[in-house]
Amino acid sequence: MRRLHLHGDGGDRRTTVAVDGGLTTRRLGCCQRRLALVATSALLIIGLFWAAAGAEAAPSPGQVGFSTPTLFPTFGPAITDYVVRCNNGPVTVQGYTSGGWEAAIGHHPFRSGDFSEVVPLSAGRAFAIIVRDVGRTQLYRYFVRCLPNSFPNYTYIRYGPVSPRYFSVSRDFTRRALRYGIIFDNHGVPVWWVNTPAWDTRVLPNGNILWYGGPPPGSRWETHRLDGSLVRTFHAVGPGADGHDLQLLGNGHFLVGAYVNQQHVDTSGYGGSRDATVVNTLLEEVGPSQGALFWAWKSQQHIARSETGRNWPRVIGRSIYGGYDILHWNSIEPAGSSVIASFRNLDAVYKIERSAAGRIIWKLGGTRTPDSLQVRNDPRAYTLGAQHDARLLPDGTVTVFDNRTYLEQPPRAVRFRIDEQSGTATLLQSITDSAVSRSGCCGSARRLANGDWLIGWGGPSDRIGGYKPNGQRTFSLHMHTSYRAEPVPGGVLSAQAMRQGMNAMYGAP
Numbered sequence: 001m002r003r004l005h006l007h008g009d010g011g012d013r014r015t016t017v018a019v020d021g022g023l024t025t026r027r028l029g030c031c032q033r034r035l036a037l038v039a040t041s042a043l044l045i046i047g048l049f050w051a052a053a054g055a056e057a058a059p060s061p062g063q064v065g066f067s068t069p070t071l072f073p074t075f076g077p078a079i080t081d082y083v084v085r086c087n088n089g090p091v092t093v094q095g096y097t098s099g100g101w102e103a104a105i106g107h108h109p110f111r112s113g114d115f116s117e118v119v120p121l122s123a124g125r126a127f128a129i130i131v132r133d134v135g136r137t138q139l140y141r142y143f144v145r146c147l148p149n150s151f152p153n154y155t156y157i158r159y160g161p162v163s164p165r166y167f168s169v170s171r172d173f174t175r176r177a178l179r180y181g182i183i184f185d186n187h188g189v190p191v192w193w194v195n196t197p198a199w200d201t202r203v204l205p206n207g208n209i210l211w212y213g214g215p216p217p218g219s220r221w222e223t224h225r226l227d228g229s230l231v232r233t234f235h236a237v238g239p240g241a242d243g244h245d246l247q248l249l250g251n252g253h254f255l256v257g258a259y260v261n262q263q264h265v266d267t268s269g270y271g272g273s274r275d276a277t278v279v280n281t282l283l284e285e286v287g288p289s290q291g292a293l294f295w296a297w298k299s300q301q302h303i304a305r306s307e308t309g310r311n312w313p314r315v316i317g318r319s320i321y322g323g324y325d326i327l328h329w330n331s332i333e334p335a336g337s338s339v340i341a342s343f344r345n346l347d348a349v350y351k352i353e354r355s356a357a358g359r360i361i362w363k364l365g366g367t368r369t370p371d372s373l374q375v376r377n378d379p380r381a382y383t384l385g386a387q388h389d390a391r392l393l394p395d396g397t398v399t400v401f402d403n404r405t406y407l408e409q410p411p412r413a414v415r416f417r418i419d420e421q422s423g424t425a426t427l428l429q430s431i432t433d434s435a436v437s438r439s440g441c442c443g444s445a446r447r448l449a450n451g452d453w454l455i456g457w458g459g460p461s462d463r464i465g466g467y468k469p470n471g472q473r474t475f476s477l478h479m480h481t482s483y484r485a486e487p488v489p490g491g492v493l494s495a496q497a498m499r500q501g502m503n504a505m506y507g508a509p
Contacts, residue, residue: 058140064103064131065096071144073156073187079142081189081495086121086146093117097131104130106509123148124506126499143499148195150178154479156188162466162475163452166191166488169464170201170211172442173481181211183488183498186466188477192498194228194505199243202486207493212243221246221256226493226501236284237293244330252288255332255339257281259321262300267324270305272316277323278305283332283341285354297358299327303346309367311345311386314406335392342390342400347382349390349400351418362418364398364425373418373425382407383425388458389444389484397428401445403458410437413445413455413467431471436461444484456485 068091070084084091093105094116102112106119106127112134119127126145132138152171163186171180181201183192194201198211208223208231219240223231235241239258247255260282267276285295308315308326315324328344335351338361342349348366353359363371365384375383386405392398399415415429431445436457443458452474453467464485466474477485503509 059097059099059101059131059133063097063099063101066103066105066129067094068092073189079187079189081185081187081191081499082142082144083147083189084121084144085149085151086123087149088122088146090118090120091146093119093129100134102132102134121146122506124502126502126506126509128509145499145502147190150195151190151193152178152180152480154188154477156184156478157476158186158188158474159472159476160474162186163448163450164454164487165490166203166493167454167464168201168203168209168486168488169456169477169479169482169484170198171480172199172483173459181209183493184477185495186475188475191495192226192502194224200245200483200486202484203488203492204248205489205492207497210246210248212241212246226497227504228501234286236282237286237291237296239282242329245332247332247334249285249334253285253294255283255285255334257283257329257332257341259325259329260298261322263323267305267316270308270312270316272312272324276316277319279321279323279325279327281327281329281341281343283329283339283352295354295356297352297354299329299343302352302358302360303327303343303350304369307346307348307367307369309347310406311347315345331389331391333390333392340390340392340398342387344386344388344403347384347386349384349387349398362420362423362425364400364416364418373423375416376424376426378414378427378430380409385409388442389446391446393447398425399445399447401439401443401455401458403439403441403443405438405440411439411443411457413447413453415447429469431455431467433457433463433465433467433471433473435476436463442481442483444486446485446487448487449490454485454487456482458483 071082095103096114097103097112102110104110105117108117123146126143129142131140166183166185168183176197179197181194181198182190185191197213201211204210208225210223212221221234221241225231234246234254236256236258239260242257242259260280261277262280263277265276265278266274268274281299283297287294315326327346330344331342333340338351338353340351346366349364351361353361360371362373363369364373384402385407386403387400389401397415397417402412402414404411410432413431416425417428418425431453439458441459444456446454451469455465457463459481462478462481464477
């Protein structure tokens with residue numbers, strides 16, 4: 001049996017909900033009272049009522065209530081979407097209305113007073129709860145959808161107003177049959193999901209969903225509609241596309257990377273084999289016609305092996321991608337006629353000219369080279385450590401998720417102002433979380449238009465969080481490691497559009 005614990009102090013109220021063995025907490029204001037929505041399956045969802053500005057007054061918690069031990073999240077007047085673990089079976093919803101209010105649960109008729117209804121349900125399917133004040137025209141609609149049994153366990157804690165409105169994650173690093181691409185809303189509700197080997201799920205400005213996947217071994221990127229139907233695939237030219245990143249350009253082209261092995265390399269000067277295979281990086285700009293290569297950049301022509309620096313002992317300690325992974329490229333970002341690329345095993349981010357010459361314009365972090373920027377205002381003597389997700393913002397600043405791996409320091413999200421004329425990088429922001437002491441893999445850092453941050457802390461903490469500009473936490477999501485957490489572009493998706501996509505995949509209520 002799942003548990004609901006309510007803790008109150010007469011003012012601000014925190015509701016703690018056990019969700020498949022984890023805890024989910026939602027903070028309720030002092031003037032909000034509890035609405036319970038109760039079902040006979042295994043997750044907790046409690047109540048839901050909201051009216052648009054200027055509409056007739058919505059019911060108060062004392063006038064309408066529903067309860068079931070498996071509904072999530074707890075009641076909030078602005079929350080319209082909820083989930084339940086129904087175990088592929090019906091749920092029993094107990095309801096209560098008074099003061100002229102009545103409710104219809106699922107396809108059942110409107111009723112008032114104390115009552116219960118049995119609603120047929122299965123994985124991915126949803127039902128609606130409609131509430132009205134008798135004699136008035138305003139209807140209040142709320143939607144409850146059943147999570148599949150294989151949907152990952154997660155906990156969500158909301159500390160205050162959260163941005164972005166929606167964000168995407170993936171359940172990565174598990175068996176292909178258990179992988180999910182998921183879009184959460186800012187109340188911690190998975191409003192849309194797909195159970196497929198999706199990696200780095202994100203929403204594009206046109207509303208389609210991009211992820212890395214395809215048949216094993218999955219060497220292509222794909223875009224899909226909300227109903228799951230395939231729109232387009234993206235391939236690198238030559239070797240298979242790598243899953244670390246793909247970025248679309250405005251002209252229909254895209255940027256992608258690939259790992260390419262080079263054999264018979266003498267690495268004895270760094271403690272490795274005299275006849276080693278090393279893993280180089282190929283970055284490409286590919287046109288809209290498959291196979292149309294517009295630009296290619298080979299790391300071995302521009303980056304010296306000495307730049308692997310402190311990571312050589314770990315690089316030669318194991319073989320990955322078929323050889324010594326001396327660079328480990330993990331992100332690419334368009335920057336005008338250049339790109340910004342991150343290389344984990346170099347502890348460095350590079351700006352690279354998108355031209356035949358492929359000149360390195362600057363280098364941030366890692367071993368010192370003639371292209372290195374002089375870092376200012378950074379209390380860390382060593383600027384980056386196994387970083388991920390280097391991004392260029394509209395104001396020209398650059399954000400990076402700095403894992404600090406093997407530096408015995410907590411990870412951080414950082415933002416730099418780059419001055420190419422003076423050759424400097426000035427640290428403007430650095431955000432840490434006291435709940436996250438280390439990050440050995442993955443992660444992302446996205447600064448939003450309003451100055452808030454969405455940060456994926458990678459493993460082993462498996463946390464994703466929202467933060468104010470001063471680093472104050474707005475929410476925390478704990479779920480099996482997602483490679484990145486990506487904000488959904490504002491205004492691109494609506495809850496109704498995602499509901500319709502889910503109905504197309506699983507069947508309409």
